């Protein structure tokens with residue numbers, strides 16, 4: 001375990017030290033005095049930061065994560081958009097400054113290429129960034145997933161304790177006890193008590209399965225491959241630091257981009273039909289492994305052993321692509337660095353406030369709204385964290401306005417999830433390289449807003465004022 005600083009009894013189970021709040025101690029802890037967060041991904045960590053601002057300083061916040069180790073580089077890279085950055089800045093300006101100063105990469109240019117590597121269009125980063133900054137006060141950046149998560153974890157305030165290697169199993173709400181929740185973890189007989197249970201446990205959220213009971217997300221029809229590589233490797237094949245390369249066409253998409261001075265990331269994906277055409281029985285790749293096929297820590301471990309197979313599948317699907325650069329980069333990538341995962345989503349049309357939990361159980365991040373990766377997954381998770389804290393702040397530190405949080409997030413997320421569905425599918429169409437994604441969409445009825453209005457809604461359409469720190 002990383003740390004454990006609250007007043008708890010320590011017991012030894014299965015040779016491991018574990019901790020529980022006893023009933024006697026609980027009597028001294030009013031329900032609002034402790035928060036339990038499941039999942040130390042970007043959203044769980046951001047929620048810990050945000051809640052520590054708006055709850056009284058002595059409120060215990062315990063974060064439980066099933067992965068045993070959080071300090072080994074994992075993940076690939078993320079685009080942090082204006083709304084995600086504004087959310088992080090509103091949660092904690094010093095964390096935002098640290099991330100941006102130490103880890104953010106500014107996009108210098110984006111090349112859009114056809115499958116053979118011919119540049120069809122170039123966007124200049126300086127101009128894009130200047131326009132965004134003029135309109136919204138900030139511009140988007142690229143960061144490593146690991147750098148974002150590490151920054152959030154290393155800057156947690158002292159009232160937050162992280163418990164690694166601890167898998168959430170189930171919870172039980174105590175009747176007639178101010179909504180107190182008993183939370184059960186693997187290998188621990190005694191429950192841990194929580195005044196608020198926040199589920200940030202990703203795609204296959206166990207909390208959600210119990211709370212909402214609407215089963216797993218559905219297969220979104222695509223397989224993804226990602227790898228974080230040394231920048232020097234990508235540079236060997238003429239990929240330049242700060243310059244992104246998007247390959248679109250023939251039903252496949254690939255992207256190479258920079259996440260730090262020393263690292264670049266590539267991602268590749270294709271729909272199911274391409275896998276079938278390439279003779280790949282993808283169902284055997286993911287069958288029975290839903291929970292582990294969505295970038296969970298277990299899967300990251302497992303992919304170390306099947307990286308060769310994943311690489312073989314990737315090369316087969318992309319064999320007709322740019323032989324001089326992209327294929328060379330794929331071939332030169334260490335198979336143990338390759339993560340292969342299926343896409344799982346929930347349809348935007350089904351979105352409703354219950355997706356964000358009920359009573360004293362709050363669901364957020366991918367657990368609440370898994371969507372196609374068009375750049376809003378992590379950014380919406382950061383928004384969830386900020387908006388949850390704002391509702392608690394407005395309710396004077398109580399949990400009375402959680403339903404308002406759920407209603408507001410539903411309203412905000414609906415067009416964003418719909419756009420992700422439309423844009424995600426358009427990416428595989430021939431015209432995807434068009435400057436405006438709406439011209440690449442086959443069915444115009446799918447367009448909710450024109451791209452300019454949507455951008456304004458996304459980057460400006462929420463309350464991004466800083467949280468007020470509680471005494």
Ligand SMILES: Cc1cc2nc3c(=O)[nH]c(=O)nc-3n(C[C@H](O)[C@H](O)[C@H](O)COP(=O)(O)OP(=O)(O)OC[C@H]3O[C@@H](n4cnc5c(N)ncnc54)[C@H](O)[C@@H]3O)c2cc1C
Pocket residue numbers: 038039040041042043044064065066067074075076077078145166167168169200201202203205206226295296297300364365366367373377378379381
């Ligand atoms: C290791 C990893 C690497 C990733 N890399 C990338 C990337 O490079 N690019 C990208 O776009 N997206 C990546 N993602 C996905 C991305 O983080 C999410 O899509 C998004 O940011 C939402 O974050 P989240 O915190 O809601 O969920 P997640 O990031 O999925 O975090 C959920 C956390 O909950 C933990 N958890 C799950 N079940 C339990 C349980 N029962 N008990 C305790 N803990 C549990 C998981 O181990 C995980 O740490 C990655 C996710 C993971 C877990």
